[in-house]
Amino acid sequence: SREIEADLTEVLVTEQQIRDKLAELARRIEADYEGRDLLLVGVLKGAVMVMADLARELKPHVNMDWMAVSSYGAGTTSSGVVKILKDLDSDLSGRDVLIVEDIIDSGLTLSWLTGNLASRGAASIEICALLRKPDAAKVEIDVKYLGFDIPNQFVVGYGLDFAERYRNLRDVAILAPHVYS
Ligand code: PRP
Ligand code: MN
Ligand code: MG
DSSP states (O other): OSSSSGGOOOOOOHHHHHHHHHHHHHHHHHHHHHHTTTEEEEEETHHHHHHHHHHOOOOOEEEEEEEEOOOOOOOOOOOOOOOOOOOOSSOOOOOOEEEEEEEEESSSSHHOOOOOOOHTTTEEEEEEEEEEEEEGGOOOOOOOOOEEEEOOSEBBBTTTBBBTBBBOSEEEEEEOOOHHH
16 A cells, blocks of 8 residues: 555554653753763664654754664574674764664664774763664663663564665554565
């Protein structure tokens, strides 16, 4: 269908819930980074919506930069080997870095990314993720600013895709099995 809603079984997190949660997280971030310059690092493409809304919710100046990394591949591979498709423009030395992600699924992307960014001399590196699937974790991720824990189901919307679709849905919703089976 051309209508996104026809492919969904259930809305899991509404646009309003996301807005409220990001406001809550933004107040914590403002307090924690008071008097420091914060660099938000968004992970393309899923983090685009969270980055846009979180950044606009923050009152002080922030810098925004982006990275694109390759997926480590579907299925059995759990090596967590990731390739940089687009690197940051910023030099991280001495910077306070906050990685912004849409979701922590297995955790492999963020596990690799935090390791990679840590080797560049940042003063601090923390993670903000809107969603996390605790039952899908292959590695533990130390996420300082978390939106919601969700069940281990295929979710789309608010940046999250299935085959590059559904990113523009305003809510986070469960994808109907008929779409991918
Ligand atoms: C998705 C999501 C996270 C990552 C989480 O990105 O946006 O970045 O997977 O999965 P993990 O915890 O198992 O590593 P994806 O690779 O689909 O690219 P995209 O952001 O462009 O959709
Ligand atoms: Mn992603
Ligand atoms: Mg994806």
